[in-house]
Amino acid sequence: xxxxxxxxxxxxxxxxxxxxxxxxxxxxxxxxxxxxxxxxxxxxxxxxxxxxxxxxxxxxxxxxxxxxxxxxxxxxxxxxxxxxxxxxxxxxxxxxxxxxxxxxxxxxxxxxxxxxxxxxxxxxxxxxxxxxxxxxxxxxxxxxxxxxxxxxxxxxxxxxxxxxxxxxxxxxxxxxxxxxxxxxxxxxxxxxxxxxxxxxxxxxxxxxxxxxxxxxxxxxxxxxxxxxxxxxxxxxxxxxxxxxxxxxxxxxxxxxxxxxxxxxxxxxxxxxxxxxxxxxxxxxxxxxxxxxxxxxxxxxxxxxxxxxxxxxxxxxxxxxxxxxxxxxxxxxxxxxxxxxxxxxxxxxxxxxxxxxxxxxxxxxxxxxxxxxxxxxxxxxxxxxxxxxxxxxxxxxxxxxxxxxxxxxxxxxxxxxxxxxxxxxxx
Numbered sequence: 001x002x003x004x005x006x007x008x009x010x011x012x013x014x015x016x017x018x019x020x021x022x023x024x025x026x027x028x029x030x031x032x033x034x035x036x037x038x039x040x041x042x043x044x045x046x047x048x049x050x051x052x053x054x055x056x057x058x059x060x061x062x063x064x065x066x067x068x069x070x071x072x073x074x075x076x077x078x079x080x081x082x083x084x085x086x087x088x089x090x091x092x093x094x095x096x097x098x099x100x101x102x103x104x105x106x107x108x109x110x111x112x113x114x115x116x117x118x119x120x121x122x123x124x125x126x127x128x129x130x131x132x133x134x135x136x137x138x139x140x141x142x143x144x145x146x147x148x149x150x151x152x153x154x155x156x157x158x159x160x161x162x163x164x165x166x167x168x169x170x171x172x173x174x175x176x177x178x179x180x181x182x183x184x185x186x187x188x189x190x191x192x193x194x195x196x197x198x199x200x201x202x203x204x205x206x207x208x209x210x211x212x213x214x215x216x217x218x219x220x221x222x223x224x225x226x227x228x229x230x231x232x233x234x235x236x237x238x239x240x241x242x243x244x245x246x247x248x249x250x251x252x253x254x255x256x257x258x259x260x261x262x263x264x265x266x267x268x269x270x271x272x273x274x275x276x277x278x279x280x281x282x283x284x285x286x287x288x289x290x291x292x293x294x295x296x297x298x299x300x301x302x303x304x305x306x307x308x309x310x311x312x313x314x315x316x317x318x319x320x321x322x323x324x325x326x327x328x329x330x331x332x333x334x335x336x337x338x339x340x341x342x343x344x345x346x347x348x349x350x351x352x353x354x355x356x357x358x359x360x361x362x363x364x365x366x367x368x369x370x371x372x373x374x375x376x377x378x379x380x381x382x383x384x385x386x387x388x389x390x391x392x393x394x395x396x397x398x399x400x401x402x403x404x405x406x407x408x409x410x411x412x413x414x415x416x417x418x419x420x421x422x423x424x425x426x
Contacts, residue, residue, distance in 0.1 A: 012041055013106060014116035020410055021120030021163075024403075025156055025190070026127030028147040031406050038410070039099055041106035049105050056108065057420045059349045063413065064104055066345050071097030073338045076331050077293025088294035093405060100409045107417035114374065117418070118171065121163040122183035128157035129186025132193045144193040152401050154194025155392045159407070161187025162206040162384045169213055170377050192241070195250045202391030203241065207234040209380050209387075273321045273395060275310045280320035284328035291332035294318070319400040323393030326400070346412050347386045353379030353419045375419055382415030 020034025048054050056064070074093035078085050085091070132144035132153075146153035161184045168180025191199060211230040241247055253269075283292050283300055292300060298318060304310045320326040327335040354376055389398055389408050398404030 009041065009044075010110050010113075012037065013110050014113050016041060016106070017112040017414060018116045018120040018123075020414075021117075021160070022123040022127065024124050024128075024160070024407060025146050025148075025153060026124070026131060029403070030147075031403065031410065035100075035103070035406060035410055038103040038106050042103035045105035045109055046102065049108070054105060054108050059416060060104065060108060060420065062345050062349070063416055064101060066341050067097055067101050067409065069338050070342050071101070073331055073335050076290055076335070077295065080293070080295055085295055089400065090294060092402075093399075096402070096405060097409070100406075100413065103410075104413065107413060111418055111420070112414070114170065117378075118167045118176070118180070121160060121167045122180055125157065125160040125164040125183035125187035125190075128153070128160055128190035129183075129188075132157070132190040136193050143195045144190055146190070146194075148401065148403055150194045151196045151198065151396050152398070152403055154191045154196030155199040155388070155396070155398065156403065156407050157187050157190035157194065158196075158199045158202070158206070159385060159388045159411075161185075161191065162210065162388070163381045163411075165210045166213060166377050166380050166384070169210070170374065188241075192244060192246050195246065197250050198395030199388075199392055200241075200247070201394060202388050204234055204238055205387045205391070206384050207237050209384055213376060213380055272311065272314060272317070275314060276317070276320040277322055277325055279304055279310065280322065280325035280329035283330075284325065284332065287329075287332055289332045290334055291328065291330045294330055297330050319397040321396055323389075323397050323399065326397045343386055343390060346382060346416060349416060349419070350379045350383035350386065354383065378415050378418040382412060382419075385411050385415065 016034045016037035018034070019037065020031050023030030023033055045054065071094050074090050074097060076090065078088065078090040078094070128146065131146050135141045135144045135146075143150040144153060146157075164180055164183035164187055168177050168184065171177040171180050208230055211233040212226070214230075279301060280297075283297055286292070287296070291297075297320075301310065301314060305312055305314055320329060324336060324339065327339050331338075385408065389404075392398050392404075398408065
């Protein structure tokens with residue numbers, strides 16, 4: 001007799017996934033509600049896991065190991081001179097990664113419904129857009145920031161918009177498709193009004209995936225024309241966005257700040273980033289294997305400011321505004337290798353999930369098994385998450401913020417789980 005999730009538990013799983021996505025940017029730490037429910041469901045299933053009643057698919061085992069590895073890397077340098085450093089992010093991140101690991105059994109024994117995924121993404125993106133409209137139109141803010149900072153808010157809203165586009169393609173009826181595309185629009189409103197330029201670097205890749213999915217998988221003879229059509233649509237959409245006044249303004253500011261930096265004007269967004277990158281590279285080269293840690297990095301940054309090598313405004317920030325350089329400076333090449341696995345392992349699984357596979361015809365209609373189109377949609381959402389964070393990380397350290405960690409860890413786990421059948425054994 002197979003071990004199966006009870007209907008009530010599946011409803012709770014749907015509720016957890018819906019809340020995770022729908023509330024993510026609409027209220028302070030909105031993702032925490034769904035995350036807490038997922039944790040409870042995971043803890044409920046851990047006894048069965050430990051008794052060997054629940055099997056771990058290979059992909060989920062690989063992802064679980066990566067989560068554990070990253071949690072251990074965050075714990076580097078949390079003890080300095082024999083004292084536990086609790087004011088740095090290391091302890092907090094290690095605990096959060098452990099908690100996410102504990103949620104995994106909830107998604108091993110059941111998959112959330114397509115309805116929960118669709119409406120979670122759509123309401124989440126709509127909530128982000130409406131929050132941005134409220135902050136700019138009624139509160140008079142210069143940039144929409146949600147309940148975090150403008151960069152985090154804009155980047156995560158962009159991801160919600162991208163997921164919503166993929167889910168809109170899968171919507172069963174026209175009115176749901178309309179809501180899905182409205183969610184895409186409002187998510188983009190949040191992104192544009194946040195002024196988060198770094199996030200826009202990922203737009204071509206995300207749009208290309210959506211336009212690629214818009215048509216059925218091409219045959220071998222039509223692959224090139226299909227790719228060219230998707231690329232042309234992506235180019236047209238990006239040019240249309242580039243024509244928007246808020247986007248033009250932010251791009252113009254970036255160009256001006258880059259030119260100002262060449263004239264030694266460093267107290268600008270671009271100038272500060274270039275100073276951060278230089279410092280992080282220097283710190284990493286001085287401590288190549290395990291880095292200097294958060295406390296060591298901040299001490300070296302203060303010394304650089306005192307020597308006049310960085311503007312005083314740099315002291316307002318505790319990271320290097322580049323995911324890779326920040327990791328190199330604080331956790332060395334060991335941390336960089338872990339970060340590479342953190343992105344590469346799920347990316348490989350999602351790329352594989354995008355391909356048409358021989359077992360599609362056999363699995364079609366099997367209980368608990370995603371059909372080919374649904375699997376491609378879930379794989380696309382997962383790959384968008386990885387690509388998005390890779391792009392965001394060029395000019396921001398997303399993992400220096402709690403919402404960045406949770407909105408990478410949990411959605412990647414969710415999209416990975418949605419590629420599998422619920423894993424159970426006698």
